[in-house]
Amino acid sequence: MFIASLKRLTVCLSQRVRRATSSLGDLLAGSRRFNSWFYPDVNIDETVSDEDPTDSDHSADEYRRFNEHYFTDLHEQERMLADKQRMAFYHEAISRHIKPGDRVIDLGTGTGILAAFASRQGAEQVYAVDHSAIIDHAMVLAAENGIENVDFEEVHSSEFFLDEKVDVLLHEQIGDYLFDEHMVPNICDLRDRLLKPGGIILPSEFELYCEPMTLHDERRVPYIWELNDVHGFDFSSIKSSPPNYPDYYRLVSCDLSLVKHFLGTPRPLIEVDLHTVTNSSLPLSVSFTRTVTQAGILDGLAIYMKAKVDEDLILSSSPIDPERASHWGYRILRVDQTQVSVGDQINITLSAKAWHDPDSWEWTCEHNQTSAETNSP
């Protein structure tokens, strides 16, 4: 009781000091005279537009700043916390695989929820790391919830160091496109520096899917140039100057009533085990064929993920899975609409300059009415 009150007092004091110093920092950084001490002399907008996704240092820095800012938003945190499938998956994974006495790193602790689960599971020590200011909330919430053996570190994981390696690396670095929250480089770095030989990464097995699918008729939205008769009005001329911003070509939705069905039998495009993956081990281009098993209009390719802890403990963002984790969006890579029949083949190639950068993704989709099957992934 006394320790909990003391801890709460310490947390409040440290928060005040942190806020005071950051206000002082803002004041100084806001001053024209001191501004150049804080900000490098570059035009951010120009840097972004010229960005080459293969320039890994540059795009990693850019993403890091975006991520740090994005997750300070309590709405982003509450969406994740309210996702019942996600929370049940992590609670069960931690109950099954974190043992009393384990030392654990929670990479990207956010509100500290997974660190709290690990602590309650009997972990000897939890290091909760987050580069975002959301960690201020995590510290207070942990004290208020009687969580006492978690060290909160406001730092990017690449700058987090420990003298002794840990038993478990816990994380939720899963993006809509699976890799877009830089899960692979972040985990590889901590795994190689701070995880004991034989230590576990939770979760570690992931699958990325890219499945040709058809939309529900009443939900289908074609490309604008395909609308050549909206009560006698024709939009087809827009085809000569189509939009060149990538988001136009990859729709996002969390909605279970958008995709009617897959056209073939789903198989993972890429499978990853974080215990063994390296930054360079992912193929940058995958080609495969799906034989159509259910006819329909080919509207696009559904991008979604699965995370597996055990055979009976799987998290899914599939657009047709009623048990899908609700807060993750799935993506639809748009293609020209084509009617396909059972037995037809759809040849697909998906490439990326860097998987973590969806703007670098490119895809082709070719409809073939012959019957020989060549499924590869």
Ligand SMILES: C[S@@+](CC[C@H](N)C(=O)[O-])C[C@H]1O[C@@H](n2cnc3c(N)ncnc32)[C@H](O)[C@@H]1O
């Ligand atoms: C998807 S949220 C998960 C939050 C929390 N673990 C949960 O499950 O509710 C990812 C968190 O990781 C943090 N983060 C992302 N990359 C990080 C890195 N390399 N180092 C430290 N924190 C990071 C973000 O600020 C964010 O709070």
